[in-house]
Amino acid sequence: MMGFSFAVSFGSEIVLTRTTHQTRLINSTTHHKNNNTLAFNFSNHKDIHTPIFVSKQESIQFDDRKSPNQVKEEINQCYELINRLGRGIVYLGSSRMDSTHSHYVQAQHLAKEIASLLECTTWSGAGPGLMDAVTQGALLAGKPVGGFKIGREAGEWTSSNFHPYLPAENYLTCRFFSARKHGLVDAVVRNNPLDKTAVVALPGGIGTLDEMFEMLALIQLERIGSKHPVPFLLMNYDSFYSKLLDFLDVCEDWGTVSKGEVASLWKVCNSNSEALAYLADFYRISSGDTSQKNETKLHSTHDLIS
Template identity: 80%
Template sequence: MSFATVSNLGSLINFKKFHGRTAAAFQSSSGKWRFGVNFNCRESQPCRRRKRLLCKSEVDDFEERTSPHEIAELLECTSWTGAGPGLMDAATKGALQAGKPVGGFKIGKEAGEWTASNFHPYLPTETYLTCRFFSARKHGLVDAAVRNKATDRTAVVALPGGIGTLDEMFEILALIQLERIGSELPVPFIVMNYDSFYKKLLEFLDDCEYSGTVSRGEVASLWKICENNSEALAYLADFYHLSPLD
């Protein structure tokens, strides 16, 4: 979840597996079908897994610390993003730098922006949908993480972020906890705890366990906390029984 199918969700990015030619049509809040997105992927380069990232905050040294193109390049996947600024944009640009197709669900006015816009500054208009409500973007991006069959490989990854990212993180937690994410197959949820960014949040959840408002071990069973990209990729390789990436 940015939660970059990778992906708010505020800074949500979705790396989705496609073979051959796939079209996606999205319905706007007005009920009108806006567009179909068509991507071509070479069968000789199969997608290892699809991935979702979420985060909204602006991090100046994000590229130096996390190499946003690294994930898209290693996963050989199509990327779906929140099509917004900050880490969403870093992940979008990273996927493009890796030579992978990108689509997105855009909100007219993101947090921290002074003016609203229905258009992305550089993505082709046929590759993204501008949503009026955050719920529409959440629904689309969460649905993209659903595993319809065992060979589908998806993940939700939360990057450092603010209120919108926390909203999305806890929504995903609740959906996984209540088995309402829309998939009978498990979907891995990774939280990127760069520089111990989520230390206080994790301590708060520990306090919740101590006070009895959360069952002991309940939250830990719903997500995986990773300190760096290598740890996250290793976890996904183990989750899907894949050979570790170089």
């Protein structure tokens, strides 16, 4: 067994010594007057002590930690951006899929159709891959686009703080993931029943899963800060998320989540048409309303040509 000698300092340092011999409790205390240290010896052997010095001044310096204030400032910047552009659809997804990937094409079409259907702002990570796809799609629909970028992205825009074509006032490059997540969550809050927002999770990797499950947990625990329900769509293109869904079924079998709990929190969609139909039903948008919008767009286009 190990033997320990504990030294309690009355000065500016804490001295902790460790021994390696078998110990036996001895009711003896030794006062070392030279270094103002009170030592409790629990070993009856001659021990070899290895002192470990921890300076109190160096161990706790909370005043030197500036990041909390910086995170708070960045969160406020996210909120200001949302207030200017409006809440709407938040897309989560891979930054690695280029424009030749079938999921890129599908995501672009989806973002264009949802922006037209709900007439709201599109929010994304303002990066490459599927984030670029939804940005392009919303711009094609003529609707506002905002983004919360991070300084380092996987893919072609690595370590870039700038977006190649979005106006600088439409996105924010975040230093802190926590601030960025606050922005993504706040962008889908519905405090008015007329607000139309949603979370759309496209195929993605670790970052996408992190954001997806954090937002799902906030919805599950009713901590997302929204007075009204926020629809959450999981886009299962080409069965991308099928094995994840199987795993969640296993979680139900083990009892780590309740039966039907996860299914009640989101809508799994295998196609864009299924997603659009779900959102139209959720927000009670009839096909007649959609036709009216398309007809108005045609008239507007005709007037411009004339």
